[in-house]
Amino acid sequence: MQKQKKIAIVGSGLVGTLLGIYLKKRGHIVHVYDRSPDIRKINFTGRSINLVLSDRGVKALRDVGLDQEVLGIGIPVEKRAIHTGLDTVNEQYYGKDGEVIYSLSRGLLNKKMVDLAEKAGVEFFFEEKVWDVDLTTATISIGDSERGEWTTHDYDLTFGADGAFSRIRHKMQRQSMFNYSQEFLNIGYKELNIPANADGTHKLDKNSLHIWPRGNYMLMALANLDGSFTCTLFMPHDGENSFESLKTKEQLVDFFANHFPDTKEVIPNLVEDFFKNPTSYLVTMKCFPWTFSDKVALIGDACHAIVPFYGHGMNAGFEDITVLEQMMDQYGDDWANLLNDYENSRKPNADAIAELSYRNFMEMSSKTADANFLLQKKIEKWFSDKHPQLWIPLYSRVTFSHQPYAEALAIGDRQNEIMQEVLKMENIHQNWDTIEVENKILELLKA
Incomplete structure (x- = not known):
């Protein structure tokens, strides 16, 4: 058992909440801060890509006894269903019999993870904006605005689990010898929706990842428990066949009729969803180091944000926690060496899944046809x-x-x-x- 530390986690997303559960089970005092409202009290729609949970993520959940809780809100997906024409669907199984990934609603899973973390004893502070961290003391500074008054909160260790545009990483970037890069794809995405049938059943096979590959753009859909599918349209931001080129209802309807004709009957709210939901961006972010002494560490998207085309952003973040747990077993209270080995172990693997994710867009959008x-x-x-x-x-x-x-x-x-x-x-x-x-x-x- 490690000596008890008072630990802050900035970010109440999937990785931050699971990390909180792990640290709490080790006997630490864990406080999670997030600048957003409690996700359980808001309507989470409009800018989501459904998550897929695979073996790495399942292992991280199983190790703290939460795998069945999470799998209970997921739908097993065993294959790709590749829509190459009006009546043509090719099926491509992911693995051997019984090997599946799980489709999960991001909002539903995040709500579940906050509930599970609270049940484990993690304390949450929502609508609290963390602007700064003292790298030598792990003290965080909170305030209403970046240039307003701040209050400080002392901790023994602070984790930045606050995503691709992390404030904790922002402070670490001011060090000498800190390497950082970000690369935006010219591909953006927009959420669409396939509603359930009147009887609550799915309009398409719920156990498939549906892909409409069209070269440099594509549509995909993953099932939800309520009979609906979350669809994601990936397209260039500008140029021919891009979000910029679809400015009117007529242009949008014609585009889908020409390129995705078999979706006409299953996406009844195409026009409303397309013009209501924002166009979001895709970024790959890399940095190093991920830690500072035994006081501050980055985890998940805060240190290795990737594009979503392999479905491993969450799984890679959960695997960070698995490796961190192994290091805690190995090093005990020697947090400086613990965190050093954690970052050196994970960095090459984070770079590898970033490369794989980037390549998989080409596979899904072009090669599957x-x-x-x-x-x-x-x-x-x-x-x-x-x-x-x-x-x-x-x-x-x-x-x-x-x-x-x-x-x-x-x-x-x-x-x-x-x-x-x-x-x-x-x-x-x-x-x-x-x-x-x-x-x-x-x-x-x-x-």
């Missing part, structure tokens, strides 16, 4: 089923295992090189499941 890509996935699954000890597909390494992201990325790159050679074989589209193909892969693996 490409015959060679679909064949590659089919061959990989076939070979993996025959030689599970020799070949685990990249998606399975990332989503259904706890292998470090950096290792999964490196192995995935090598596997892709092999598959590009296989796809060059004569008549591969007809002979993909033959002994010749099997031997070719075995030969390339040895090389």
Whole structure:
């Protein structure tokens, strides 16, 4: 058992609340601050992408006995349903039988996590704006405005779990030798909605991630418990086929009729949702170091915000906590070395999942409609089923295992090189499941 510390967590999102539960179970006094109102008392709609929970996130929840609580508000998703035309849907299973990810409403999950953290004894302070932290003492400063009067609150340790535009990181950036970068995609997103049928059932298969891939833009949909789907339209901010190009009702209706014709009957409030909901931005943020002595540490999006195309922002943040917990077991009260090993362990893996997430946009928006890509996935699954000890597909390494992201990325790159050679074989589209193909892969693996 560690000696009790008084710990502040800035940010009451998913990572901040779960971290609070972990620290409270270790006997610490935990206060969570958030500048926003209590999410349980507001209507959370209009700028959301449904979350997907996979094995890494499930493990972090299971380790504190909360996995069943959270899975109870999720919907298992076993495959992609790729809508390539008016009546054409290709299905692509994520893994082996029984391997699923879980679709979760961000707002519903965040409310659940705050409830669970309060039940564990974590104390929350909503509508409290943290403007500054003293890196040498962990003291935080709170006030109504950045240039107004502040009050200070003393802590032994402060965690910044306050997202991609973290105030805690902002203070850390003023140090010498602090590296920081952010890169916005020219792709934005907008929330749309598929309502439930009159009897409360889903209009589409609820156990699929639905994708309408159209090159540099796409539509996707994930199911909710109430029979609805949260849809997300990803498009460039400007140029042809962009948010900027859809300024009138007529332009929007024509665009969907031409590019997403099979959604006409399932998105009845297209015009209202499109012009009501904001267009949001996508950013990748990297920084280092993540900690200062034994006093301040960053976690989750505050130190590694990524784009959402692999569905691992939350899972990577939850895995931060798993690693931090391992370090607490190893180092006990030696917080300086504990935090140092935490950041050095996680940094290369955070960079790897950022790269994977960026690449997956190209896969989802373009390659899922490409015959060679679909064949590659089919061959990989076939070979993996025959030689599970020799070949685990990249998606399975990332989503259904706890292998470090950096290792999964490196192995995935090598596997892709092999598959590009296989796809060059004569008549591969007809002979993909033959002994010749099997031997070719075995030969390339040895090389």
